[in-house]
Amino acid sequence: MCSNIFFLFFFLQALVEFMAEIRGNKVSFDQNKIVLTAGATSANETLMFCLAEPGEAFLLPTPYYPGFDRDLKWRTGVEIVPIQCTSSNDFQITSSALEEAFHEARRRKLRVKGVLVTNPSNPLGTTMTRNELNLLLSFVTEKGIHLISDEIYSGTVFSSPGFVSILEVLKDRKCENSQVWDRVHIVYSLSKDLGLPGFRVGAIYSNDDTVVSAATKMSSFGLVSSQTQYLLSALLSDKKFTRNYISENKKRLKQRQTLLVKGLEKAGISCLESNAGLFCWVNMKHLLSSNTFTAEMELWKKIVHEVKLNISPGSSCHCTEPGWFRVCFANMSEETLNLAIQRLKSFVESMNSQSHHQMLKSSRRKSLAKWVFRLSFDHDHREPEER
Numbered sequence: 001m002c003s004n005i006f007f008l009f010f011f012l013q014a015l016v017e018f019m020a021e022i023r024g025n026k027v028s029f030d031q032n033k034i035v036l037t038a039g040a041t042s043a044n045e046t047l048m049f050c051l052a053e054p055g056e057a058f059l060l061p062t063p064y065y066p067g068f069d070r071d072l073k074w075r076t077g078v079e080i081v082p083i084q085c086t087s088s089n090d091f092q093i094t095s096s097a098l099e100e101a102f103h104e105a106r107r108r109k110l111r112v113k114g115v116l117v118t119n120p121s122n123p124l125g126t127t128m129t130r131n132e133l134n135l136l137l138s139f140v141t142e143k144g145i146h147l148i149s150d151e152i153y154s155g156t157v158f159s160s161p162g163f164v165s166i167l168e169v170l171k172d173r174k175c176e177n178s179q180v181w182d183r184v185h186i187v188y189s190l191s192k193d194l195g196l197p198g199f200r201v202g203a204i205y206s207n208d209d210t211v212v213s214a215a216t217k218m219s220s221f222g223l224v225s226s227q228t229q230y231l232l233s234a235l236l237s238d239k240k241f242t243r244n245y246i247s248e249n250k251k252r253l254k255q256r257q258t259l260l261v262k263g264l265e266k267a268g269i270s271c272l273e274s275n276a277g278l279f280c281w282v283n284m285k286h287l288l289s290s291n292t293f294t295a296e297m298e299l300w301k302k303i304v305h306e307v308k309l310n311i312s313p314g315s316s317c318h319c320t321e322p323g324w325f326r327v328c329f330a331n332m333s334e335e336t337l338n339l340a341i342q343r344l345k346s347f348v349e350s351m352n353s354q355s356h357h358q359m360l361k362s363s364r365r366k367s368l369a370k371w372v373f374r375l376s377f378d379h380d381h382r383e384p385e386e387r
């Protein structure tokens, strides 16, 4: 028992230092305000249990990580109300989208307890701008609600603009003595930044003592084993190793992202400009047979069965516009990624030649119909156009 507490102490110390390092040491973390959980999955669910009653709501910007429907709602009875973001401004959060979501919740007679964002975003692969973070902070302050920032991808930001944690904005705005200080909660995990999803190590960071205390009690249902803590204390305390790992990882992610973006570009497919994460948000609208989610599913099925690639359709992330897909570039070898790009390219070419063929066929059909039409009216010497 005594040694468990020692493990916990050293592990938490190593973890908070690692989290600060990822944020360029612009913010520091107090290890008394952190609660360990079995991954970010458990951290997000625990926060829902702590902050909301069944039937109350959290607002989430779309598109969002599909797992949130399970993690935030299933066992807690909490509702998600989408903040509708669109491609018109690269899916950034706007003040009107926030207000609209708040009113939608009201229309549905749901009490809004907070906003949950993922920064950097899954599935967009983008970091939130300071402007968006300021907007969010002002919004939650004005409404007197909570803000959860899931920063699970914070160590994957491979190009500018860099990552800005909500904690940095809180600090810059000197919120230490205001109520919102206690209402902002961070979710973190080692699943993405260190590539250790199987270890099930996540955390909640909160300035609210009551939340820390309640979450600590709830964490009994998803503990991190002391063996894991012991091993990871050693790993995280080796700063030379972690610095090197994070910087090498970012370099490789950037190379992979460039490979994917350039490859898709050659196939006539564009991606949302991204700077973080393990995936790209890809626009395949032009390959849809119609501007509908049914057509998006048809395309997804074709890509699964014909191209043998499983990419996530935007509808699974609650995207409001059909035709967007999340393509992961980090969980395979470079050779496999090249093959995947090649297959997608051939698929697009075959679709283009099919639609060209269909256009030719339909224009031939149209001129034939016109000719038949003219012939049928020829006997009374009237031009059909005159009718």
Ligand SMILES: Cc1ncc(COP(=O)(O)O)c(C=O)c1O
Residues within 6 Å of the ligand: 038, 039, 040, 041, 042, 065, 067, 118, 122, 150, 152, 189, 190, 191, 197, 201, 202
């Ligand atoms: C935004 C986000 N939050 C949470 C999770 C769950 O992470 P964990 O493996 O730490 O439970 C994921 C996993 O993909 C994620 O993308």
